[in-house]
Amino acid sequence: MILLKGLLINLLFILLLVLFFSMILWNKQKFLKIEYQGLFLSLLCSALICLSLFLSIPVNENFIYDLRFIPFLLGSIYGGKRVTIILGIVLILVRLPFGGDGIWLTISLVVVSSLAILWLNPKFGKKTTNWRLCITTTFSFIYSIFGFLVPSFYYGFNNIMTFCIYSIVLTSSTFFVTYLTEVLRTTYILQLGAIKNEKMEIVSHLAASISHEVRNPLTSVKGFLQLILEHRDIPDNCHQYASLALDETVRASDIINDYLTFAKPHPEVLVMLDIEKEILKCKEIIGPLALKNSVNMNMVFFHTTMIQGDPHKFRQVLLNICKNAIEAMPKGGTLSIVTTTNDNKTVVHIADTGHGMSPEHVARLGEPYFSLKEQKGTGLGMMVVFRIVEGMGGNVKVSSEEQFGTSITLSFPNAG
Structure with a gap:
C-alpha cells in the first residue's frame, strides 16, 4: 500500500x-x-x-x-x-x-x-x-x-x-x-x-473591399504615365521619372492582383490541365530570371495525368514558387521540378539549393504579411499559392533546412 x-x-x-x-x-x-x-x-x-x-x-x-x-x-x-x-x-x-x-x-x-x-x-x-x-x-x-x-x-x-x-x-x-x-x-x-484562419479571413475581407477601389485610380495613373512616355519632346529626367513611376505602378497593380486572387482563390474557369505543358510554359516565363541568377532548371516528368483547374491561377502558383526559389539562390544553384502520380493524386515536387529556412519560418509560411525578403516582400506570393492550391482541392507541404535548400510538394486530385 x-x-x-x-x-x-x-x-x-x-x-x-x-x-x-x-x-x-x-x-x-x-x-x-x-x-x-x-x-x-x-x-x-x-x-x-x-x-x-x-x-x-x-x-x-x-x-x-x-x-x-x-x-x-x-x-x-x-x-x-x-x-x-x-x-x-x-x-x-x-x-x-x-x-x-x-x-x-x-x-x-x-x-x-x-x-x-x-x-x-x-x-x-x-x-x-x-x-x-x-x-x-x-x-x-x-x-x-x-x-x-x-x-x-x-x-x-x-x-x-x-x-x-x-x-x-x-x-x-x-x-x-x-x-x-x-x-x-x-x-x-x-x-x-x-x-491563422482568423488572420486569413481578415485579409480576405480587406482584399476584396479595398482592391477594387484602389485598382481603378491606379489604372488611370498607369494610362496617363504611358501617354507621357509617348511624348518625345519631354526632358530626359522627366522621362526617367515617369518610367520609374510606371514600373512602381505595375508593381502595385501586381500586388493588387495577388490580393484579388487571395480573396477569390477558387477557379473561375475549370478546364483540364496538362501539368507538363503548364510547367514548360512556366519555364519559358521564368527562364530569363533563372539565367540572370545562374540557376539551372532541371525537369523530370514521370507518368502524370490531367487535373482540373484554372490555367492562369495554376501558372501563378508555379511562377510564385519558382520565383521565390530563384531569389533564394543569389549565387546560383539548381531548381528541380519533378512530377509523379500516385494514389489518385498528381504530385509536383519543386526543390532548390538555396539558403533554406528555419523550422519557425516554415511553420509561418503562407501567413499574412510574413516574408523572408525584409522590406521588399509582402508575403502575398506564398499566401496566394496556399489559397489557390486549396481552392483546387490540393495541399501544400514544405520541408526546408537552413543552408541546404527548400522542397515544396504540391498534391492535386486527378481529374475524373
Missing part, C-alpha cells in the same frame, strides 16, 4: 505540472517559438524526473521505484533526438547520488530505451493517436518487467503483488498522461489553426 500511495502521489504531481505549464503557454496565444520548444520540453521533463525521484519509494536497499520513466518516455518521443539524449543523461545523473546496484539497471534501461525511441522517432509523428497510445503503454509495461520483475528474482525481493501494483500503475499512468498530452497537443494545433 505504501508503494501504491507513493506512485499515485507521483502521478498527481506529474499531471499538475503538465496542466499548469500547458495553461501558461497555450492560453492567451502565448505560443513558444519552435526553436525553444525542445528546450522547454527538456527542462519540464527534467524537473518531473527529479520530482519523481524525490517521491520515490525504496523497495530494497539497492532499488527505488517511482514514475520517472513517464516524463523520460514522453519527453523523448515528443521532443526528438536531442531531447532524448538530454533526458537520458539527466535520468542517469540524478540517479547516481542514490547509489546501490540499481544504478547499473537504470543505465542499461536508459540506453536500451533511448536507442528504441530514437529508432521509432521518425515514425511517431506520422502515426495516429491510438498508435502512439499503444506504443507508449507497451514501452511502460516492458520497462516494468525488466525494471522490477527481473531484478526482484535476481536479488531475492520477489513479490508478485508488489510487481503487479507497480506495473499496473506505471502502465495505466503512462496511458493516461499520453492521452492527456495528445488532447493538449490537438488543442494547441487547433488554436494555431484558428488564429
Whole structure:
C-alpha cells in the first residue's frame, strides 16, 4: 500500500505540472517559438524526473521505484533526438547520488530505451493517436518487467503483488498522461489553426473591399504615365521619372492582383490541365530570371495525368514558387521540378539549393504579411499559392533546412 500511495502521489504531481505549464503557454496565444520548444520540453521533463525521484519509494536497499520513466518516455518521443539524449543523461545523473546496484539497471534501461525511441522517432509523428497510445503503454509495461520483475528474482525481493501494483500503475499512468498530452497537443494545433484562419479571413475581407477601389485610380495613373512616355519632346529626367513611376505602378497593380486572387482563390474557369505543358510554359516565363541568377532548371516528368483547374491561377502558383526559389539562390544553384502520380493524386515536387529556412519560418509560411525578403516582400506570393492550391482541392507541404535548400510538394486530385 505504501508503494501504491507513493506512485499515485507521483502521478498527481506529474499531471499538475503538465496542466499548469500547458495553461501558461497555450492560453492567451502565448505560443513558444519552435526553436525553444525542445528546450522547454527538456527542462519540464527534467524537473518531473527529479520530482519523481524525490517521491520515490525504496523497495530494497539497492532499488527505488517511482514514475520517472513517464516524463523520460514522453519527453523523448515528443521532443526528438536531442531531447532524448538530454533526458537520458539527466535520468542517469540524478540517479547516481542514490547509489546501490540499481544504478547499473537504470543505465542499461536508459540506453536500451533511448536507442528504441530514437529508432521509432521518425515514425511517431506520422502515426495516429491510438498508435502512439499503444506504443507508449507497451514501452511502460516492458520497462516494468525488466525494471522490477527481473531484478526482484535476481536479488531475492520477489513479490508478485508488489510487481503487479507497480506495473499496473506505471502502465495505466503512462496511458493516461499520453492521452492527456495528445488532447493538449490537438488543442494547441487547433488554436494555431484558428488564429491563422482568423488572420486569413481578415485579409480576405480587406482584399476584396479595398482592391477594387484602389485598382481603378491606379489604372488611370498607369494610362496617363504611358501617354507621357509617348511624348518625345519631354526632358530626359522627366522621362526617367515617369518610367520609374510606371514600373512602381505595375508593381502595385501586381500586388493588387495577388490580393484579388487571395480573396477569390477558387477557379473561375475549370478546364483540364496538362501539368507538363503548364510547367514548360512556366519555364519559358521564368527562364530569363533563372539565367540572370545562374540557376539551372532541371525537369523530370514521370507518368502524370490531367487535373482540373484554372490555367492562369495554376501558372501563378508555379511562377510564385519558382520565383521565390530563384531569389533564394543569389549565387546560383539548381531548381528541380519533378512530377509523379500516385494514389489518385498528381504530385509536383519543386526543390532548390538555396539558403533554406528555419523550422519557425516554415511553420509561418503562407501567413499574412510574413516574408523572408525584409522590406521588399509582402508575403502575398506564398499566401496566394496556399489559397489557390486549396481552392483546387490540393495541399501544400514544405520541408526546408537552413543552408541546404527548400522542397515544396504540391498534391492535386486527378481529374475524373
